[in-house]
Amino acid sequence: MRAFLTKKGVNPSLRTYFIKAMGQMTFGLFATLIIGIMIRTIGEQLQLEHVIELGQFTMDLYGAAIGAAVALALGAPNFVVLATVVCGAAGALFGGPAGSFLAAVVGAEIGKLVAGETKIDILVTPIVTIVSGYTIAFLLGAPIQFVMLSIGEAITWATTQSPFVMSGIVAVLMGLALTAPISSAAIAIMLDLTGMTAAAAAIGCAGQMVGFAVASYRDNRVSGLFSIGIGTSMLLIPHIIKNPKILIPPTVASFVAAPIGTIGFGLVNNAAGAGMGTSGLVGPIMTFTEMGFSWLLFAQVVVCYVVIPAIVALLLSEWMRTKGWINVNDMNIMQKEK
Numbered sequence: 353m354r355a356f357l358t359k360k361g362v363n364p365s366l367r368t369y370f371i372k373a374m375g376q377m378t379f380g381l382f383a384t385l386i387i388g389i390m391i392r393t394i395g396e397q398l399q400l401e402h403v404i405e406l407g408q409f410t411m412d413l414y415g416a417a418i419g420a421a422v423a424l425a426l427g428a429p430n431f432v433v434l435a436t437v438v439c440g441a442a443g444a445l446f447g448g449p450a451g452s453f454l455a456a457v458v459g460a461e462i463g464k465l466v467a468g469e470t471k472i473d474i475l476v477t478p479i480v481t482i483v484s485g486y487t488i489a490f491l492l493g494a495p496i497q498f499v500m501l502s503i504g505e506a507i508t509w510a511t512t513q514s515p516f517v518m519s520g521i522v523a524v525l526m527g528l529a530l531t532a533p534i535s536s537a538a539i540a541i542m543l544d545l546t547g548m549t550a551a552a553a554a555i556g557c558a559g560q561m562v563g564f565a566v567a568s569y570r571d572n573r574v575s576g577l578f579s580i581g582i583g584t585s586m587l588l589i590p591h592i593i594k595n596p597k598i599l600i601p602p603t604v605a606s607f608v609a610a611p612i613g614t615i616g617f618g619l620v621n622n623a624a625g626a627g628m629g630t631s632g633l634v635g636p637i638m639t640f641t642e643m644g645f646s647w648l649l650f651a652q653v654v655v656c657y658v659v660i661p662a663i664v665a666l667l668l669s670e671w672m673r674t675k676g677w678i679n680v681n682d683m684n685i686m687q688k689e690k
Contacts, residue, residue, distance in 0.1 A: 376425030380417035415444025422456035432463035435478040439485025447493025459485025504543035523556025523610030540627030550621035556606040557629025563602025563665030568683035601669040605661040613656035
């Protein structure tokens with residue numbers, strides 16, 4: 353059995369599903385749900401009905417995009433990838449983003465097992481893929497969605513009860529998730545984080561990205577400000593493994609900035625922006641989507657998403673350098689591995 357699974361490229365593991373597949377799921381979400389929200393917001397601001405409809409149409413296709421993205425991440429054959437589009441769409445229908453992910457994983461993996469095994473592969477492979485994914489979506493989609501939403505509501509409730517502490521905790525955890533090889537965006541959307549909680553998460557992610565970008569300026573210069581600051585802090589993973597202390601400045605920056613943004617300025621966000629931080633400037637854009645635009649709000653967003661994380665991370669990292677805890681090239685993303 354194991355030899356057959358290996359032959360078909362089915363390797364069940366946490367890394368396969370929660371790092372590779374969920375990481376690829378983020379691309380599906382970004383290309384549909386997040387981009388769709390941006391397009392719809394532009395249409396609403398300009399009062400262009402066709403643009404609003406385009407944005408909503410793009411958003412509605414997120415399940416299909418998740419299906420394709422997950423199947424590609426799992427190395428499924430082309431026929432299976434196309435059939436898994438249906439699995440992802442069915443998952444979205446019954447269980448939202450979490451349902452899409454689960455249905456896509458099951459459909460793709462079972463589809464891979466039967467692909468090329470019969471003389472009527474053109475019929476068997478898509479039928480088996482679609483039926484297996486749809487069945488999982490129908491049976492487990494709603495319960496999983498209920499659990500994920502309940503967790504998200506519990507986090508939101510806890511944040512309103514103890515806003516200072518919980519804002520900091522949410523910011524730190526989501527920021528670390530963004531830097532780790534898992535998808536903070538997928539987590540935020542599956543938990544449906546909203547309001548103050550989503551803002552804390554978004555600022556926490558921004559704290560990691562901006563914090564690392566500024567703290568590593570000695571090593572990476574301007575290129576690091578862009579590739580890390582509005583790209584991804586995952587570029588630092590190999591360096592974190594070598595010297596975990598470099599995580600301290602951006603993590604502290606996240607913890608400090610989030611309560612100021614949520615309690616001090618009353619910032620809110622949505623599920624689409626909560627796990628993105630300053631990646632592609634999605635986090636700040638979603639704050640404007642939820643709160644409208646004003647120059648005062650713009651200043652508050654810049655302060656919480658950029659200025660505070662930058663100052664805290666820079667001061668702390670420079671102090672750590674004087675202690676010898678951070679050294680030259682500890683965060684050099686351009687340095688080749690020996």
